[in-house]
Amino acid sequence: MSRITVIGGTGYAGSAIAAEAAARGHHVTALSRSLPAAPNPDVHHVQGDATDEPTLSAVIEGADVVVAALAPRGPLAGTFRAVYATIARLADTAGARLYVVGGYSSLRPAPGADRFVTDLTHIPAELHDEIRAGAAVVIEDLPATPETLDWVFVSPALRFGAQMPGERLGRYRLGGEVSVRPEDGGAISAEDYALGFVDLIEKDDHHRKQVNLGW
Numbered sequence: 001m002s003r004i005t006v007i008g009g010t011g012y013a014g015s016a017i018a019a020e021a022a023a024r025g026h027h028v029t030a031l032s033r034s035l036p037a038a039p040n041p042d043v044h045h046v047q048g049d050a051t052d053e054p055t056l057s058a059v060i061e062g063a064d065v066v067v068a069a070l071a072p073r074g075p076l077a078g079t080f081r082a083v084y085a086t087i088a089r090l091a092d093t094a095g096a097r098l099y100v101v102g103g104y105s106s107l108r109p110a111p112g113a114d115r116f117v118t119d120l121t122h123i124p125a126e127l128h129d130e131i132r133a134g135a136a137v138v139i140e141d142l143p144a145t146p147e148t149l150d151w152v153f154v155s156p157a158l159r160f161g162a163q164m165p166g167e168r169l170g171r172y173r174l175g176g177e178v179s180v181r182p183e184d185g186g187a188i189s190a191e192d193y194a195l196g197f198v199d200l201i202e203k204d205d206h207h208r209k210q211v212n213l214g215w
């Protein structure tokens with residue numbers, strides 16, 4: 001069993017990943033600024049701010065796997081990439097593999113095509129900074145990390161998130177940088193995303209790559 005630390009482990013994506021990993025018997029620590037009203041009894045919840053490096057160090061040290069599940073919104077809007085750079089550096093130092101919860105817009109519609117993020121004209125302007133910050137993590141920041149850091153950036157389908165919860169189907173489709181383009185329009189529930197995410201952690205067969213999960 002692995003020791004897995006989920007930074008942002010009480011959020012939409014992070015809580016599902018923490019729950020799936022704990023249900024499989026992994027030792028899961030979840031970091032968030034506030035403790036959940038109904039804590040997962042199988043998860044070790046730690047209260048703290050990811051912008052504080054000693055707090056990050058304390059939860060990353062000793063981990064086999066670090067999951068980054070913060071969102072580039074609210075107070076993190078301007079510091080998201082810097083916080084992720086710190087998480088990456090600390091994971092590398094700790095010898096932990098890093099799995100990042102990513103966004104859909106950094107994917108490509110077809111092999112060799114531009115990533116969706118290059119044309120955001122159909123997306124509300126207030127979301128552009130958030131989308132660009134998330135995409136920059138996989139386009140610029142992670143590829144620039146030392147080769148010793150083993151990272152995987154896991155994008156969800158287009159329709160994913162607290163505003164559009166889907167049902168648990170118990171299955172998913174896995175793709176690389178190109179969106180898996182499911183027949184039903186591109187959705188995945190948090191539970192099915194977490195299923196695929198923890199399968200990726202357990203199989204450990206992707207390295208320094210972007211993948212995507214949809215149905």
Ligand SMILES: NC(=O)c1ccc[n+]([C@@H]2O[C@H](COP(=O)([O-])OP(=O)(O)OC[C@H]3O[C@@H](n4cnc5c(N)ncnc54)[C@H](OP(=O)(O)O)[C@@H]3O)[C@@H](O)[C@H]2O)c1
Pocket residue numbers: 007008009010011012013014031032033034035048049050051069070071072076101102103104105134156157158159160161162
């Ligand atoms: N279709 C898509 O492309 C799509 C859709 C949705 C999400 N996403 C991506 O998925 C990722 C996760 O999003 P989400 O919707 O799951 O986020 P979320 O529900 O807002 O969860 C964020 C988590 O981070 C914690 N957090 C926030 N600031 C923190 C800080 N300074 N220190 C420690 N913990 C902090 C939150 O808990 P506290 O507030 O208690 O700290 C919470 O646990 C993001 O990168 C997002 O872009 C992609």
